Amino acid sequence: MKNGENINSRKQFLKKLNEVSFAVDDLLLYLDTHPTDPKALELFTQVSSRRNHLLKEYSSLYGPLTIDSATDSDLSTWQWAQQPFPWEQEGGCR
Amino acid sequence: MWNYEKRLQYPVNITTPNAKVAQFIMSQYGGPDGEIGASMRYLSQRFTMPNRTAVAVLNDIGTEELAHLEMVSTIVHQLTRNLSMEEIENSGLGPYYIDHTVGIWPQAAGGIPFNACEFQSKGDPVTDLFEDLAAEQKARSTYDNILRVVGNMPEVADPIRFLRAREIVHFQRFGEALRSVQEQLDSRNFYAFNPGFDMPCKAECDQS
Numbered sequence: 339m340k341n342g343e344n345i346n347s348r349k350q351f352l353k354k355l356n357e358v359s360f361a362v363d364d365l366l367l368y369l370d371t372h373p374t375d376p377k378a379l380e381l382f383t384q385v386s387s388r389r390n391h392l393l394k395e396y397s398s399l400y401g402p403l404t405i406d407s408a409t410d411s412d413l414s415t416w417q418w419a420q421q422p423f424p425w426e427q428e429g430g431c432r
Numbered sequence: 433m434w435n436y437e438k439r440l441q442y443p444v445n446i447t448t449p450n451a452k453v454a455q456f457i458m459s460q461y462g463g464p465d466g467e468i469g470a471s472m473r474y475l476s477q478r479f480t481m482p483n484r485t486a487v488a489v490l491n492d493i494g495t496e497e498l499a500h501l502e503m504v505s506t507i508v509h510q511l512t513r514n515l516s517m518e519e520i521e522n523s524g525l526g527p528y529y530i531d532h533t534v535g536i537w538p539q540a541a542g543g544i545p546f547n548a549c550e551f552q553s554k555g556d557p558v559t560d561l562f563e564d565l566a567a568e569q570k571a572r573s574t575y576d577n578i579l580r581v582v583g584n585m586p587e588v589a590d591p592i593r594f595l596r597a598r599e600i601v602h603f604q605r606f607g608e609a610l611r612s613v614q615e616q617l618d619s620r621n622f623y624a625f626n627p628g629f630d631m632p633c634k635a636e637c638d639q640s
Contacts, residue, residue, distance in 0.1 A: 359433075404435075419488030424433075425479060 348400050355392045355403070361385040434495070441499040442594040446510035446587050451523035453582055454511035455541060460578070460595070461504045462538020462546035465570040471497035473551035473567060477560045480628035482613060486557060489609040490564075493602050500595055505536045507591060556626045558617075561610040565603055572599040 365382045372378060396403055397410035401417040411417050426432060460466045474494030481487045512525070512534040520529050527543065538546035551567070554560050575596035582588040614622055 419492075420484050423478070423484070423487055423491070 351392075351396055351399070355389070355396060358385050358389045358392060362389050434498075440503050440506060441496070442503060442591055444503055444506045444510060444591045446507060448585070448587070449513050449515055449519075450511050450585070450588075451515050451519050451525040453585070453588060454508045455523070455525050455528065456581055457504065457511070457578055457588075457592075458508045458536075458539060459541035460571070460574060461501055461508060461536070463540035463544075463574070464550050465567065465574050466538070466540075466546070466550070467497050467501035467504050467571075468538050468546055469550035470494075470567060470571060471501060472548070473553065474564065476551075476553040477564070480555045480560070481557050481609075482627040483616060485612045486561070486609040489605050493605065496598070496602075500598065503591060503595065507588065508536060509534075511588070555628050557613050557628045558610070558622060560628075561606055561613065564606045565610070568599045568603040568606060572596055572603070575599065 362382070362385050365378060365385065369375070369378055369382060393404055393407045394410045397407040401411050401421045402408040403421070405418065408418050462468050471494050474490040474497065478487050478490040478494065481490060515525075515534065520526055528537075528539075531537075540546075552560070552563050554563070575592055578592055579589060579596070582592060613627065617627060618624060
């Protein structure tokens with residue numbers, strides 16, 4: 339990752355995570371006003387556990403996206419601060 | 433992207449309402465050195481920082497400030513529960529009550545509404561980090577001023593002391609962020625160019 343390899347696979351992985359995370363975002367709003375809808379609850383269980391699994395895996399492959407998955411990556415150094423920020427396009431902070 | 437945690441960063445449990453003190457403390461929500469200004473300042477300034485350490489410090493302190501504005505609004509909310517009309521009128525909270533009842537709204541202790549001029553985002557990392565150092569000290573002074581008033585009210589003073597202590601920690605981290613930026617510049621002239629505009633790639637940053 340540090341040498342620029344795997345940028346495409348990282349982006350692919352992030353796309354999967356974005357999709358499942360949006361499902362969580364949208365379902366939680368729906369459930370706020372429909373707290374007993376069994377279909378929504380079942381779907382939430384699926385997407386939430388998928389998201390948690392992907393967050394752990396992403397962290398171990400590329401570095402953490404959330405502070406709670408920071409320990410799933412290599413902690414010989416503090417990776418959290420050095421991950422690219424989401425507005426960077428070219429790398430190197432740009 | 434953010435996610436909410438349904439807890440306060442430090443507990444607030446105020447059992448005795450006090451309209452006058454609420455009016456003082458609301459300044460740290462929407463006043464000139466309040467937590468909304470702090471959070472918006474750092475989260476806005478992040479984008480033009482020249483290295484990831486400085487971005488991360490602004491990002492993570494800006495995030496913590498969101499938790500602080502939640503604590504300050506909790507303090508104001510708990511101080512304004514079950515007030516009688518007499519207390520509202522005699523405490524000076526009357527004008528606020530007319531416009532907001534006891535809802536939470538960002539204004540300074542003197543009634544001036546929050547606006548974006550409470551903070552700057554100059555697009556120059558050295559300038560912005562010096563502003564941040566000053567901002568933390570101004571917030572610390574304001575908490576000191578509040579503590580002189582609420583010193584004999586432990587359930588109010590306790591969370592205020594926590595917030596005050598965080599200002600000092602943030603000041604320390606901003607000093608280190610400023611050093612990380614200056615160490616990547618030419619010490620003979622830190623102001624030769626704006627590393628957030630003229631040569632944004634000058635400072636080293638991990639490629640990924």
